[in-house]
Amino acid sequence: MDNSTDDYKIQSFDLDTQMLLKTALKDPSSVNLEKVSSIIMDQSLKDQVFSKEAGRICYTIVQAEAKQSNGNVFRRNLLNRLQQEFKDREETRRRSLQEWVCYVTFICNIFDYLKVNNMPMVALVHPVFDCLIRLAQPDALMNEEEVDCLVLQLHRIGEQLEKVNNQRMDELFFLLRDGFLLQEGLTSMARLLLLEILEFRAGGWMLSSTAHKYYYSEIAD
Amino acid sequence: MSDWTRSRQREAHNSEHKKSHGMSRWSQCRKRGVDGSLRADKEADGSDGGNGVHSDGHSDNRHASFTTPESTGPVSRCGRRDDWGSQVDDDEMRRDVQRDMHRYRRRILGTEGTQRERKASSGSSGSCDSRDGENMETDESVLLRRQKQINYGKNTLAYDRYVKEVPKHMRQPGVHPKTPNKFRKYSRRSWDQQIKLWKVKLHAWDPPTADSQDKGLDNIDELGLDDVMDIELDFPTLSDSESAPASLTTRNHSLEDEDCMGTPVKVQKTDTTTEPEIA
Numbered sequence: 189m190d191n192s193t194d195d196y197k198i199q200s201f202d203l204d205t206q207m208l209l210k211t212a213l214k215d216p217s218s219v220n221l222e223k224v225s226s227i228i229m230d231q232s233l234k235d236q237v238f239s240k241e242a243g244r245i246c247y248t249i250v251q252a253e254a255k256q257s258n259g260n261v262f263r264r265n266l267l268n269r270l271q272q273e274f275k276d277r278e279e280t281r282r283r284s285l286q287e288w289v290c291y292v293t294f295i296c297n298i299f300d301y302l303k304v305n306n307m308p309m310v311a312l313v314h315p316v317f318d319c320l321i322r323l324a325q326p327d328a329l330m331n332e333e334e335v336d337c338l339v340l341q342l343h344r345i346g347e348q349l350e351k352v353n354n355q356r357m358d359e360l361f362f363l364l365r366d367g368f369l370l371q372e373g374l375t376s377m378a379r380l381l382l383l384e385i386l387e388f389r390a391g392g393w394m395l396s397s398t399a400h401k402y403y404y405s406e407i408a409d
Numbered sequence: 410m411s412d413w414t415r416s417r418q419r420e421a422h423n424s425e426h427k428k429s430h431g432m433s434r435w436s437q438c439r440k441r442g443v444d445g446s447l448r449a450d451k452e453a454d455g456s457d458g459g460n461g462v463h464s465d466g467h468s469d470n471r472h473a474s475f476t477t478p479e480s481t482g483p484v485s486r487c488g489r490r491d492d493w494g495s496q497v498d499d500d501e502m503r504r505d506v507q508r509d510m511h512r513y514r515r516r517i518l519g520t521e522g523t524q525r526e527r528k529a530s531s532g533s534s535g536s537c538d539s540r541d542g543e544n545m546e547t548d549e550s551v552l553l554r555r556q557k558q559i560n561y562g563k564n565t566l567a568y569d570r571y572v573k574e575v576p577k578h579m580r581q582p583g584v585h586p587k588t589p590n591k592f593r594k595y596s597r598r599s600w601d602q603q604i605k606l607w608k609v610k611l612h613a614w615d616p617p618t619a620d621s622q623d624k625g626l627d628n629i630d631e632l633g634l635d636d637v638m639d640i641e642l643d644f645p646t647l648s649d650s651e652s653a654p655a656s657l658t659t660r661n662h663s664l665e666d667e668d669c670m671g672t673p674v675k676v677q678k679t680d681t682t683t684e685p686e687i688a
Contacts, residue, residue, distance in 0.1 A: 258564065260501075264494030271493040304497060305504040311496035 196245040197238055201231065209245065216253040216262065224249065225265040229273070232294040233287050239294040243301030250302060263302065267311070270295055274315050277322070289337045292319045296341040300348070308352055316349065317356040324363035326371055335378045339385045346385075347393040361389060499553075502560075506552045506591075513592045514545065545592050555591040558604045562588075562611060571614040586610035 198209050205227060212224045228246060232239040246266060253259050273280065273291055281288040296319075299312045322328060323338035350357040367374065368382040384403045388395055395403070490496060546552060562568060575585055589595075589603040 260494075260498060264498065267493035267497055304501045305508070307504070309493075309497050310500050311493040315493075 196248070197241050198245070200235060200238065201227075212249050212262075213245070213252060215256070216249055217257050217259070221249070221253065221262040222265045225262055226269055229266065229269045229294070233273070233290050236286070236290050236293065239290040240297060242294055243297035246298060247301040266298070267309075270298065270312075271315075274319075277319070281322075285331060285333055289333055292323065292337055292341065295319060296345055300345050308348055310352075313349070313352050314356075316345070317353065317360065320349075321356075321360050321363065324360055324367060326367065329367045329371055329374060329378060329382075332375055332378055335381050339381045342385050343388065346389060350389075350393075357389075361386070502553060502556055503549065506549065506556050510545075510547065510552070510592065517545065544594055546594050552591055555589075555600060555604075558601075559588055559591065562604065562608050565611065566616050567611045567614040570616060571611060574614065586613075 196209070196213070198206050201209065208219055208224060208227070212219050212221065228242055232242045246262075250260070250263050253262050274295070277288065277291065280291060295312065295316055299308060299316050302309060304310075320338060320341060323334050328334040328338075346357070364382055364386060368379060368386065374382075380403070384395070384399075387399050391399070490499065546555075571586065579585075580587070586607050589600065589607055595603070
């Protein structure tokens with residue numbers, strides 16, 4: 189993981205911050221990791237591109253810190269900040285759909301990247317489900333932005349999530365089927381996305397090649 | 410668990426619960442009759458996650474294994490467990506301890522197999538003393554509490570320096586600090602005393618000034634494993650039939666801490682008292 193820092197998509201930060209992040213990656217104990225965690229969190233809430241990949245940089249910092257000092261200051265601060273935002277999620281959603289979507293993207297990305305002894309972090313399982321189930325509510329399904337986010341997260345971490353709690357995954361998919369079948373006013377794009385994810389899970393978190401052709405050639409048009 | 414009925418009620422009241430929009434209206438009315446049986450088994454789990462407090466819902470599970478209120482210093486800072494950071498820390502430690510336990514158990518069985526003829530592990534329990542797998546400390550809450558104390562001691566500059574300055578093969582029992590073996594049965598008092606003595610000894614490696622930040626960081630990630638090995642390697646020595654005297658005599662070499670002698674003696678006592686119960 190010693191590639192150039194381009195991989196971490198930190199170009200959008202100002203130069204000082206980039207320096208701070210670079211140092212955090214190499215020599216985590218020399219920087220204020222609490223500050224680093226909140227910079228990453230703040231940026232994730234603003235920047236959708238960053239929020240999709242922020243887990244990588246977090247993973248690297250966590251590894252570096254553990255190796256260097258056996259510490260977990262960064263992870264602890266990151267998770268606690270994540271939790272704080274989680275508590276305010278309805279408020280966030282009301283205030284800014286974009287920020288809400290970024291939040292969900294980020295928490296899912298963290299869930300995907302940060303593991304404890306190669307297992308998902310138990311503490312995040314229910315919160316992640318809560319977020320996704322929120323996205324599957326009728327009012328959220330009306331926003332393509334939210335549907336898009338939901339579907340993306342399920343593509344990425346659906347299988348892992350189902351392994352740790354398939355009942356909640358069922359709960360989520362009941363909502364998705366209902367939304368797909370019964371909800372009025374859904375855009376055809378939203379329906380398409382929902383149908384695809386339904387097929388995706390039904391196929392064991394894979395699309396058959398014909399399904400793939402169907403969905404992706406249609407969208408390309 | 411009548412989560413099913415509860416969610417029905419919630420639906421009916423369209424209640425103030427956040428979770429009231431956990432199920433859509435449609436799924437409520439539609440699927441009730443159709444595949445009720447399928448649902449029934451979902452309710453069990455739905456109830457722990459689906460309802461009410463999210464993060465607290467499952468941290469409850471954890472609490473059961475974390476009931477260590479008596480602890481004094483180190484543990485107290487892990488007292489607040491409803492934050493995700495601590496939950497994950499606890500989770501990590503629990504998994505580490507479980508992993509160590511598997512290794513340790515394997516090691517015990519291996520040692521006993523070579524050192525004496527064992528037909529079956531159950532048969533040996535009478536003749537075997539504290540090294541027997543069944544006399545191993547397996548209570549997770551105890552192990553976690555101990556692990557926290559150990560981590561506390563290891564999370565010091567003195568420990569880093571010690572590990573760096575005294576390679577493993579140079580360490581002498583009784584002379585050098587040795588991490589207490591968390592898998593052996595000890596009384597609470599005995600264990601705490603061992604920890605205390607261990608930490609006192611570690612203080613000998615306290616940095617002379619505050620400038621020794623540039624410790625050999627590369628070694629550090631090996632410590633975890635190293636330590637397990639420490640325990641494991643230590644094991645065969647102790648498993649001669651007269652282990653207690655043996656360990657006592659080794660400790661006797663150390664002049665500096667005669668207090669230490671108290672500990673193994675106690676250990677032996679604990680062991681002998683527990684033996685009859687098992688046999």
